[in-house]
Amino acid sequence: MFSAVSNLGAGGLSNIALSDTSNGVLYGCFAVTGLVSGGISNLLGPRLTLFIGTLGYALYVGSLWCYQTQGTGWFVIFAGALLGVSAALLWSAQGAIMMSYPLEKDKGKAFAVFWAIFQFGSFIGSIIALAINIRSGGLTAVSTSTYIAFLVIIFVGVASSFLILPPNRVIRSDGTIVKLEAASKPHEEVVGMARLFKDWRLLALAPMFFASNYFYAYQGAVNTARFDGPTRALNAALEGAGAIVGALVIGYCVLDLKWFHRRTRGYLGLAVVTVLTIIVWAVGLSWQVTFTREDVTAGRANRINYHDSNYKGKGALYFFYYFADACYQALAYWIMSALTNDPFKLARYAGLYKALQSAGSAGSFGMDAVATPFLNEHLASWLMLLASFPLALVVLHTVKETNYNDEHMDYVDDLKREAAELGHAPGPAPAAAAAAEESSIEKASVDNGPGDVKA
Template sequence: MVNFQLPSWYTTPWCQVILVGLTCFGTPGMFSAVSNLGAGGTQDVVLSDIGNGVLYGMFALTGLISGSINNLIGPRLTLFFGTLGYALYIGALWCFQTQGTRWFVIFAGAILGVTAALLWSAQGSIMMSYPLEKDKGKSFAVFWAIFQAGVLIGSIIALAINIRDGQLAAVSTSTYIAFLVIVFCGIASSFLVLPPNRVVRSDGSRVTVEAASTPRKELISMWNLLKDWRMIALLPMFFASNYFYAYQNAVNAGLFDGPTRALNGTLSAAGSIIGALMIGFFVLDGKRLKRRTRGYVALGVITSMTIIIWGVGLSWQVTFTREDAKQMLANKDLINYKEARYRGKGALYFWYYFSDACYQALAYWIMSALTNDPFTLARFAGLYKAVQSAGGAGSFGMDATATPYLNEHLASWCMMLVSFPLAFLVIRTIKESNYEEEHVVFVNDAKTVDTDAASSHDEKNSIRDPSAAAAPAATA
């Protein structure tokens, strides 16, 4: 039997991080691009809020077990099943735009909530466990930049298609078709991802020697995870990390016309890409400081940005209400990017998502600094997305009841501020390295063990089979 040897570059963590980035580029990247157009491009904010509320509710429930599912069936199948819901949801938005089928959008949101939990658990495990400890901030930066490039390109596509119509209220059919083509490419790319036991780091160590976990081990490990005080302390950070999307999307849908919503989406994606690269390469993985100190610096930078950026957003928010937005829509007086009143609004969306990328980076980095085990990190990622989605469900439910914009703004802002002191307590427990406590297997050592095991197995068989000893040597 011939064993197929994969190219060494293909089994590196960086290749796998890039591949999962491409998968997310084409699936949640396109979903985010549509969401950034405001109300999923439909101009029906209530329907979008209900759909997203159901989506995040199912996401929260599935997220509690999605990490264990990833550990049982492996990241490749988990990613594949996880991508399918995105195609269904964008197709449902397109169907609503052409046929007015509201129920299909809500149903697709529920299905997407289940599948998205699978995708993000697999993604989190790969991104946090495959690289070396010194590269985990950069790993997030590279993944997030590729993922958000999907949002960027999707928004540019929408902008290019819709900008010709000037005052377009809803996204055109051709926009949805373009998105779906990219989504199917993302689904196909999920089959290229390798399981953790086949990935080799640059120092020669294997990510793990096991291909999968067991149901009993997952039950025990999840129970222990829920008792870990560090995870409890991080729950407010997890909860707040997507809470503000409902507010930002509602304002984008309520005040801006179609082309300007697409422009805001483009600027948001650009802010996410730049923010992730800056925080990942220059702060979280800076070379001159110890690991815990880098965590403190990142927390200080993100806290400062959150206060300043959301403070600027508040100064704009107090100048309008939901009633003003409804009146603007009724009068066909939505803000266009060519007008003087748009000045500064695009920059605010850029900085909102710049800080969002930094916030997400810190959350992932803290989790990845606690352990290097891919199975544990898959459970971390599942819990993170479950609590994050519970926050998202709550925020979209809050928006669906026409809560004043100001209340949504203050709720989002205060939740982030509350999460920072608790994150500080967890950062205090981070060690310079986990390699000494965790069993690390190097490729050469593993080969020696495998060879010894194979030799022992052959000797036992030869003793067990008398004919083997008496038979003459066969030709190759």
């Protein structure tokens, strides 16, 4: 729902400067908290971390609604700061779950499913906004009923966080437990964070992390400047649809192709993302050079309505902007998840990823807040994306076919046997017994090589 509001342009507000300031504060707090959010998630466990993390989104959307009715700009900025803190917690826990719970052969698909569900919320929210606002073609800000609809859906998400199981109660289909411990210890997190900043692979991925959300401010600003209210909502729906399709395509059809070795799949994913980035942003540039921010301010660039003849190409552009974005995000997560299977390490990776990503977002919203020319914002975003690819290629070269041989894996059968010998019940949940009966699919895939195991 936060994505849906953001994709409406200026967070659904008529005051673009306030939206940029709030987003700058939000992502600044997000960046700082992200440096430690992985450790906090490991200490609290995923369930409590997700619950705390989701509350900030409800407060932020509520602040937008309050501003719309009461004009309380300070509350929007304050809520943005709190959301930055809570969102860092949510995304660290989410990243650890998505990257560590699946089998190695399914990590691309895991991202695809998550991103599709995540963007489906944005898509539905945008459809709601479009349905509510479509009769008011001159609308400059989102209506109150739109915010109410968003809040209802967000609170459903808050409640659903209690359905998440901790890693010590999750059994993969090959009978392995994600992690024996439900949570880590403070001193372990201090050591883990210190090691994080010594890992050259993560430092090499830093430009990719930083660039991964940098372009959102630019795309949102152009959406606000060049389209009327209903068309902004339609663009947001197209963005959500593009993100869903992009995630499913790269997750299922590229990153998890069973006919190729893991490193080859990574190379293929990088090639796909590189080509998409070049083509889509080149098309965007061809449109961007036809107008400037000054043209919009002076009224020389009329706002486009979806009924206009020149809209079709613009709608397709926003679809493919987010199609390419989903592929880029998928590749970043897939590379991180290929470095380890440990959920505690991956929580720290996710925290660092979101910290650098949010630092980039804070900078981009700050750039937009001071009325930087649209062309400069476009080129900065595009060049950052392109600059990240060579370093990602270097990291991909270190990806192993599997991490199972280097990291200790705990099988439910082994734990049950040890528990029986000691004369007490095993540690994992009783549900482990059923999971343990399933065949070791992942182990067979590693032993036999790609393409030799039936899914």
